[in-house]
Amino acid sequence: MNQNEKYAAIHYHSYLGLDKVLDAQHPRSGQYGKEAHDETLFIIIHQVYELWFKQIIHELESLVGLFEADAVDEKNIGIAVSRIERINEIFKLLIHQIDVLETMTPLDFLEFRNFLFPASGFQSAQFRKTEVMLGLKMAQRFSYQEKPYYNQLSAEQQEEIKDLESRRSLFELIEDWLERTPFIKCEGFSFIDEYKVAIAKMIERERQAIETNEYLSPEERTARLTMLGANGEFFQQVLDPAIHAQKIADGHVRISYDAMIAAVMIHVYRDQPILQLPYRLLDAITTMDELMTSWRYRHAQMVMRMLGKKSGTGGSAGFDYLMETVKKHQIFKDFHHISTLLIPRGDVPQLPDSLKRDLSFYYSTK
Ligand code: HEM
Known part of the structure; x- marks a missing residue:
């Protein structure tokens, strides 16, 4: 809109629709006898939540839009980071x-x-x-009374949810974007091959440190060497595409092998200028997942305090049901596990000079 155009004046009250908003609190206790003082607080808190959910969905719709394009415009990564950071503050x-x-x-x-x-x-x-747009899948949900979770919604809301379930969620779109990461394999450099060598060297160094440590008893030394052996095996296993595929089939991992390797690479080379924003994006998403889990846990604790072991008004077991969702409804859990695969900066493979330049902000006057 042209800023010089004439537009109708508006009052604060009508701009914010306050007639409707402030007339939307109707304590039921008052309708059935003596009004319970705290019911207004209970209603307002829920209404404020729903308003913030609306804002979160608004941000998620824009994020899905940014990542739906086959080749995400790099200029949009910064916008995506700030929108996820906004969701995190909410x-x-x-x-x-x-x-x-x-x-x-x-x-x-x-x-x-x-x-x-x-x-x-x-x-x-x-x-x-919100859950569906982020990527929580039906099969992953802890169900109560063997009914689909959307049973409690109106027919229209159920249609909307089913439609969302059939579309790509933020999880899947970020996974696609990671899979398209360039640089993982380029002339003279294969990240995964070099990383495996770096891990083997790191483990060998740790082995020598244990073997030559004079403060360890023979029993302690054997125990630590056994642990180190398991650790090395763990790294090699996780970095093996066939074992990764099996873990997906068993439901232990969700993210694809290629996307996971790209995420590890972004983490270890995050100091390279071009990888800074992708790193911040992954970090912000991990924080979002952590905050949503924290909300679930905090809500469950509050429910325990309010209801003890009473069942919920919606028909679930209450606290016990909610604690199951804390464990099972994490969406970006694989992003937290990336840390398991990280090695100290000093052990990270050196990048060839040509790749280092490609990952820098390069300005030429020629
Ligand atoms: C006194 C306060 C509250 C109590 C005692 C309470 C209790 C419960 C219980 C027992 C459940 C499990 C479902 C059921 O059987 O009803 C539940 C689910 C839920 N509550 Fe609350 N709640 C409270 C406040 C809130 C607030 C302020 C919100 C904010 C919107 C909220 C949002 C939810 C949501 C979204 C679920 C579904 C969780 C899921 O299935 O993962 N609750 N609540």
Whole structure:
């Protein structure tokens, strides 16, 4: 829009739709007798959550759009990082909001809990949308009462969720983007071959350090050497495409082999200027996953405090169900495991000069 164009004046109140927003709190306890003082807090906290979920979905839609292109415009990686960082700041707020809710005591909650049945967080379509857009798959979910999770949503919301399930999630789009990473294999340099050699050297050095350490007893030395042997085997196994494929088939790993190797490479060479932003992107996604898990855990702890072992208004086992989701509903778990494959900077293979130049900001006056 042209900034010089004439446009209608608007009042703060109507711009923000405050008539609707501020008229949307209707404590049910008041409708059935004496109003429970804390029910307003309970309603407002949930409404604020839903508003923030809306903002998170807005950011996720834009992220999916940026990564849906076959070749992601490199200029967009910086935008993607800042949008994920925004989501992360929102998640921190969402976690902190539970402190406000916990100023309500379990006894105060009981003043109006009966009026809520069978309303539950289970029916938050926006929360489900967020999970699906990030990449939580049906098969990975911990199901309760053997019913699909979207059963509790309206027919229209179910259609929307099923449609989202059939589209590529952020997890899959980031995986595709990683698989397309150039530089992993180029003339005179194969990252994976060099990395395997570097790991073998590092393990050999550690072996020698154990064998020559005079402070270790023979038993301790044997135990440490055994551990080191297992460690070396672990590295070689993880870096083997056939074993990786088996781990995917067994459900222990989700990310493809090529995407994982690209992620390791981005981590170890992140000081190269061109890899800085991809590294920050992976780091921000890992933080997002961690924050979402922290929210799940914090919510479960609060539920334990409010309800003890009572079942939820949505029909689940309550705390026990929620703790299962903490363990099973992590979406980017593989990104956390990248750390297992990292080796100290001093052991990382040297890049050939030509590749180093390609990974730098190169400016020529010619
Ligand atoms: C007194 C406060 C709260 C209690 C006692 C509570 C309790 C529960 C329980 C027991 C469940 C499991 C489902 C069920 O059987 O109902 C649940 C799920 C859920 N709650 Fe809460 N909740 C509270 C506050 C909140 C708030 C403030 C939010 C923010 C939106 C929220 C969002 C959710 C969501 C999204 C789920 C689904 C989780 C999943 O299936 O992974 N809850 N809640």
